[in-house]
Amino acid sequence: MSEPISRKDFLKEVFGFFRTEVEKESRNIGIAADSFLLPPGAGGQDEFLQTCSQSYQCVSVCPYQAIEVFRNDPQDARYGYPVINPRRQACYLCEDFPCISACKSGALRMERKTIPLGTAVVLKDICFSYKGIYCPSCVVKCPLSGIAISMVDNKPVVQEEECTGCGICVQVCPTEQPAIRIKPSTQNRMEKR
Amino acid sequence: MTVSRREFLKTSAAATAAASIGVNLLPGMKNNLFAGQVEWHKSVCRYCGTGCGVMVGTKDGKVVAVKGDKENTINRGHLCVKAFYLPKAVNSKTRLKHAMIKKNGKFEKVTVDEALDFVAKKFNEIRQKHGANALAFYGSGQAETEETYMANKLWKGCIGTNNMEGNPRLCMASAVGGYLTSLGADEPAGTYQDIEQAKFFMLIGSNTAEAHPILFERIMRHKTKNPDVQILIIDPRKTPTDQVADLHLFPKPGYDLAILHAMAKIIIDEGYADEEFIKTSVIFKDNKNKIDYAGYKEFLKKYTPEYASQRSGVPAEDIIKAARMFGKAETAMSLWTMGINQRTRGVWANNLITNLHLLTGKIGKPGCDSFSLTGQPNACGGVREGGGLCHLLPGHRLVVKEKHRQQVAKVWGVPVERIQPKPGKHTVAMFEALNKGEIKGIYIMCTNPAQSLPNASKYWKGLEEQFVVVAESFFPTATTKYADVVLPSAFWTEKEGVYGCTERRSQYMPKVKDPEGDAVWDAFLLRDLGKKMGFVKEFEKYQTAQDIWDEYRGLTKGQDMDLWGATYDRLKKVRGLTWPVPSEDHPGTYKRYTDGDPIYDALPAEKKKGRRMYFYGPKAKDGYATIWARPDKGPEEPTDAEYPLALSTGRVMEHWHTGTMTMTAPELNRAVPKAYVEINPSDAKKMGINNKDQVVVETRRGSLEIEARVIDRPIPGTIFIPWHWEKWMANILTIDAFDPGSKEPEYKVCAARIKKA
Numbered sequence: 001m002s003e004p005i006s007r008k009d010f011l012k013e014v015f016g017f018f019r020t021e022v023e024k025e026s027r028n029i030g031i032a033a034d035s036f037l038l039p040p041g042a043g044g045q046d047e048f049l050q051t052c053s054q055s056y057q058c059v060s061v062c063p064y065q066a067i068e069v070f071r072n073d074p075q076d077a078r079y080g081y082p083v084i085n086p087r088r089q090a091c092y093l094c095e096d097f098p099c100i101s102a103c104k105s106g107a108l109r110m111e112r113k114t115i116p117l118g119t120a121v122v123l124k125d126i127c128f129s130y131k132g133i134y135c136p137s138c139v140v141k142c143p144l145s146g147i148a149i150s151m152v153d154n155k156p157v158v159q160e161e162e163c164t165g166c167g168i169c170v171q172v173c174p175t176e177q178p179a180i181r182i183k184p185s186t187q188n189r190m191e192k193r
Numbered sequence: 194m195t196v197s198r199r200e201f202l203k204t205s206a207a208a209t210a211a212a213s214i215g216v217n218l219l220p221g222m223k224n225n226l227f228a229g230q231v232e233w234h235k236s237v238c239r240y241c242g243t244g245c246g247v248m249v250g251t252k253d254g255k256v257v258a259v260k261g262d263k264e265n266t267i268n269r270g271h272l273c274v275k276a277f278y279l280p281k282a283v284n285s286k287t288r289l290k291h292a293m294i295k296k297n298g299k300f301e302k303v304t305v306d307e308a309l310d311f312v313a314k315k316f317n318e319i320r321q322k323h324g325a326n327a328l329a330f331y332g333s334g335q336a337e338t339e340e341t342y343m344a345n346k347l348w349k350g351c352i353g354t355n356n357m358e359g360n361p362r363l364c365m366a367s368a369v370g371g372y373l374t375s376l377g378a379d380e381p382a383g384t385y386q387d388i389e390q391a392k393f394f395m396l397i398g399s400n401t402a403e404a405h406p407i408l409f410e411r412i413m414r415h416k417t418k419n420p421d422v423q424i425l426i427i428d429p430r431k432t433p434t435d436q437v438a439d440l441h442l443f444p445k446p447g448y449d450l451a452i453l454h455a456m457a458k459i460i461i462d463e464g465y466a467d468e469e470f471i472k473t474s475v476i477f478k479d480n481k482n483k484i485d486y487a488g489y490k491e492f493l494k495k496y497t498p499e500y501a502s503q504r505s506g507v508p509a510e511d512i513i514k515a516a517r518m519f520g521k522a523e524t525a526m527s528l529w530t531m532g533i534n535q536r537t538r539g540v541w542a543n544n545l546i547t548n549l550h551l552l553t554g555k556i557g558k559p560g561c562d563s564f565s566l567t568g569q570p571n572a573c574g575g576v577r578e579g580g581g582l583c584h585l586l587p588g589h590r591l592v593v594k595e596k597h598r599q600q601v602a603k604v605w606g607v608p609v610e611r612i613q614p615k616p617g618k619h620t621v622a623m624f625e626a627l628n629k630g631e632i633k634g635i636y637i638m639c640t641n642p643a644q645s646l647p648n649a650s651k652y653w654k655g656l657e658e659q660f661v662v663v664a665e666s667f668f669p670t671a672t673t674k675y676a677d678v679v680l681p682s683a684f685w686t687e688k689e690g691v692y693g694c695t696e697r698r699s700q701y702m703p704k705v706k707d708p709e710g711d712a713v714w715d716a717f718l719l720r721d722l723g724k725k726m727g728f729v730k731e732f733e734k735y736q737t738a739q740d741i742w743d744e745y746r747g748l749t750k751g752q753d754m755d756l757w758g759a760t761y762d763r764l765k766k767v768r769g770l771t772w773p774v775p776s777e778d779h780p781g782t783y784k785r786y787t788d789g790d791p792i793y794d795a796l797p798a799e800k801k802k803g804r805r806m807y808f809y810g811p812k813a814k815d816g817y818a819t820i821w822a823r824p825d826k827g828p829e830e831p832t833d834a835e836y837p838l839a840l841s842t843g844r845v846m847e848h849w850h851t852g853t854m855t856m857t858a859p860e861l862n863r864a865v866p867k868a869y870v871e872i873n874p875s876d877a878k879k880m881g882i883n884n885k886d887q888v889v890v891e892t893r894r895g896s897l898e899i900e901a902r903v904i905d906r907p908i909p910g911t912i913f914i915p916w917h918w919e920k921w922m923a924n925i926l927t928i929d930a931f932d933p934g935s936k937e938p939e940y941k942v943c944a945a946r947i948k949k950a
Contacts, residue, residue, distance in 0.1 A: 134274070146436060154414065
């Protein structure tokens with residue numbers, strides 16, 4: 001232990017450890033910490049990628065700047081396409097869906113506006129409420145609080161058939177890495193609600 | 194044993210990572226990872242009045258983690274998310290680390306000693322030129338009992354002015370008034386233990402889920418286990434607390450007194466009253482005079498459910514249902530906070546809640562109590578018990594009583610004439626006097642009045658013009674802006690002392706790290722200031738926190754809030770003691786005024802004969818509690834055509850008070866990044882306001898541009914703003930009218946209007 005440890009090294013280890021633990025957990029449920037969602041009115045991912053003309057009209061009209069252009073990973077098929085990162089800014093599912101109205105390519109369609117963006121999933125291993133810390137943040141902030149998500153035995157529980165996948169819970173979750181994630185509905189976007 | 198660099202890195206990195214989100218939080222972690230690395234210390238949470246036990250984890254002289262104390266009876270290891278992020282407040286960049294004096298509008302760094310010399314010189318000048326009443330002190334329900342005690346002595350006993358107040362005036366004063374007038378002595382009769390034994394809860398004027406999350410968790414767990422437990426909520430706003438509600442009454446803000454009277458009427462009319470208890474333990478009074486039971490019934494005649502419905506807007510059948518729930522329940526517990534206290538008739542509202550318990554005899558029994566929740570960790574301990582208000586002296590004593598002044602002056606070692614027999618200026622009057630220049634110097638400790646006073650902007654003038662000293666752990670705050678001198682205070686974990694929470698429980702907090710920078714414990718700042726002002730003899734004896742506590746403990750001996758048996762030695766071992774604790778072998782008291790209360794037990798047998806309870810408090814006569822026939826009164830500023838909306842302010846779960854602590858945690862800021870105004874969708878539609886629009890909220894006192902949140906939480910005709918942010922200061926809008934009895938301002942109701950920005 002005579003070898004001095006630099007602050008940088010130490011921090012690297014700390015965060016490295018953190019990331020691996022959280023990622024391990026994420027892999028188990030198949031949702032990355034920074035999972036991206038397709039904008040409202042999209043069909044499955046394959047269809048979306050083939051129809052979207054990348055004009056970014058939806059990006060520019062979104063009143064909450066929730067829709068952004070995916071630039072995280074050039075290897076990813078979604079590279080350059082519009083997506084929503086709920087951790088940065090969740091979707092408010094506007095009443096008039098300006099993003100869908102703005103879409104000329106047919107990638108986003110009004111008749112699909114009621115299709116959920118995904119379903120919220122609680123990561124029990126890092127969620128405060130499952131660790132003895134009372135934290136109803138996701139439940140309190142959910143626009144469908146008490147319907148789509150509620151506190152059961154002091155823990156948040158998602159009603160899958162009610163959740164719209166808007167991601168507000170992901171945005172507000174006060175753990176360092178979000179303990180609630182949206183599992184995107186990609187292939188089988190079924191008509192719900 | 195040799196440890197390779199790699200291994201060391203791995204274990205300590207894991208430990209730090211785990212500690213940073215709390216022990217046991219990471220999957221697959223083992224506790225022994227922490228052996229010899231993180232040291233855990235038993236303490237008390239810094240935030241609300243619940244008094245949760247925490248374990249503070251330190252490593253290399255730094256606070257690295259906070260977890261729930263499993264042995265603490267209040268929270269049994271549970272914590273809310275605010276407490277979890279406390280280490281971020283301790284280690285925040287916004288900590289004030291040195292003293293500063295303002296010269297030509299700019300703060301200049303000085304030593305604490307220089308700053309105190311300067312303050313002492315200024316204060317002495319003011320005292321000589323304008324008299325002692327030109328000086329004032331404004332303290333806090335977050336200061337330790339020891340700190341408030343020192344301020345009390347310096348101002349009331351040495352400088353010789355009763356202009357010594359604290360922010361509990363803004364939050365608990367009406368509850369004090371309520372308990373004194375109803376039960377004869379301040380603070381609740383029961384404890385949190387009643388929660389698990391109650392069959393019925395009335396949560397009135399309290400968003401327990403967000404303001405007292407751990408108590409709410411206890412209530413929720415109790416209800417989950419016992420589905421027959423019924424919960425009534427009376428609140429103009431739908432809040433997260435509603436998830437446990439069996440019935441929710443939504444009165445128009447400020448019009449709930451009639452409901453409580455109507456409930457009392459139904460309880461009597463339908464035979465739910467405990468006539469035996471009423472006969473043996475209760476007297477009746479109208480606003481001034483003693484009346485009898487028949488007179489009270491006569492008074493209640495007017496309060497039919499229909500009348501109450503017309504006043505409050507709550508359907509009459511719901512009021513009847515609520516009264517029957519209360520009446521039928523085997524045991525009943527009422528919990529309330531600011532929705533009741535922060536009102537121009539806060540004392541009356543408190544009385545009317547306790548009326549229901551006295552009428553039904555649902556008090557003094559397990560699972561039964563009329564229980565006021567406190568908002569700050571030591572409002573009960575330091576300020577109510579410690580006497581940190583302008584009319585009080587330590588140990589539930591009053592400045593107007595000569596005997597009390599003598600007792601205190603003797604212990605303080607000051608001439609009794611020094612303590613003025615007249616109460617000083619209460620909070621609103623104090624800041625008014627600052628505006629007028631009647632008070633020329635003020636010492637503000639551990640609180641942020643420039644943001645937290647009602648109608649705040651009105652009082653900035655006085656803060657700007659007079660000599661202001663602010664002792665704080667954080668910089669900048671809305672108040673330090675107006676300071677002439679800022680003194681760096683040691684923060685929680687950097688000082689030892691006692692906090693007394695809602696349930697009369699006094700708990701000890703150790704010092705686990707050195708103060709940041711030059712920061713000094715507030716009690717010692719006051720001690721040294723006292724010495725520098727010339728009160729050497731009076732202050733030189735205090736060398737440790739225990740010196741102060743022991744002296745205070747002596748003053749409580751034989752009082753109704755007897756803490757004589759709560760020595761530091763004991764408090765260091767146990768998870769707090771609920772007074773009265775008259776001796777070192779006394780375990781503390783669960784229920785006051787009845788069997789098991791040492792003061793009740795010591796009463797002569799003839800007094801207790803045929804009586805389950807004896808209200809022995811200083812304001813009660815012959816052991817009787819009082820049922821009050823208080824008139825009905827609405828808010829000070831009702832809505833009208835010009836200002837058609839009723840504005841209410843309050844808390845969110847993730848932030849606390851003016852945010853100086855919670856806003857140091859980015860995670861909490863992420864959860865609630867800014868203020869907003871909640872508007873009912875029907876009102877929003879009429880005004881053409883959409884969710885997230887910028888709107889301007891106006892009252893007769895100010896206007897505030899803020900984001901709209903269209904949500905069905907406030908009832909139509911009402912709006913709600915959380916008050917934590919300096920940038921969106923809700924208190925620019927609130928009204929500074931106050932309860933004539935308790936002098937507590939009516940933060941909870943004023944008239945407002947909204948337009949699009």
